[in-house]
Amino acid sequence: MKDFKEKKLSSKLVYKGKILNLRVDTVRLPNGKEGQREVVEHTGAVVIVALTDKQEVLLVRQYRYPAQQELMELPAGKLELNEKTLECAQRELMEETGVVAGNWNELYAFYSTPGFSSEKLYLFMAKDLIFKEQHLDADEFVEMKKVSLQRALGMIKEGRINDAKTIVGILSAKEELKM
């Protein structure tokens, strides 16, 4: 099996920001030549498929500035420094939907955009939900919706759910439940 590894020769930090940093690295390519790699550094995040006893999934509607539109997404959020993924998932679900879940299951982790970002997403399934109150950050504007898992599958096909992590989570929930 050929080794395609690229070795870092030098690294330049272009931007240090709030949710991301941008780095441009010079690397040794497998053919011996030099190349440039643009890397959006991200601390990682969690995504939560929270299911009610009636097989409804919790979605959040929010304006996504980079996409210039409101999207329907699974609850999700960035890992804080030294935060464990499960703790983060529990915190984000509470903040965005006001829900506490009695049953948590980590499905798997995946890269959102490995071509240009280090962001890794940890997917959790949450059940046995208790509904309390939302606790949003000062610059978060989020509205919760409950949608049946079947309806959510239809919304993916219609393009009304069009966020990668949300599609991954909903299709994975369907797999898990063997629907």
Added chain:
Amino acid sequence: MKDFKEKKLSSKLVYKGKILNLRVDTVRLPNGKEGQREVVEHTGAVVIVALTDKQEVLLVRQYRYPAQQELMELPAGKLELNEKTLECAQRELMEETGVVAGNWNELYAFYSTPGFSSEKLYLFMAKDLIFKEQHLDADEFVEMKKVSLQRALGMIKEGRINDAKTIVGILSAKEELKM
């Protein structure tokens, strides 16, 4: 329904690169305050689930520098200026796998990371495959693998396929084929 739209007040281009640009915009938030939004501009890309007559899916193994590891992914690639999504899908499938497909079907489009990037991915399913020769770009190092769709589903559960667009594509193919 509350309107969560964020209005651009000013925009600063931080970096203009090869596969992405980085912009930091000041916006008016729904609560009237000002906020900052970091936006990774990307021209968009295509992803291809190419299926053989035996329900095998074509995967490409490649080193992903931002993830610091080799990943198994569906063939994919960036849209060139003014390129139609189907043309791009046909070109990328040919370049990365050497395959020409007789039957193309656009499933849907989705955002890879709407929290910080404008990148939109267009998912295609390709069938009636004819195998020819790979035509890689100078800095692309890619190896094709054929894997049964069932095995690919197992690889997702085991974390051996851990790229968002690839998980979306494989689970969507399973849906389409009503497996």
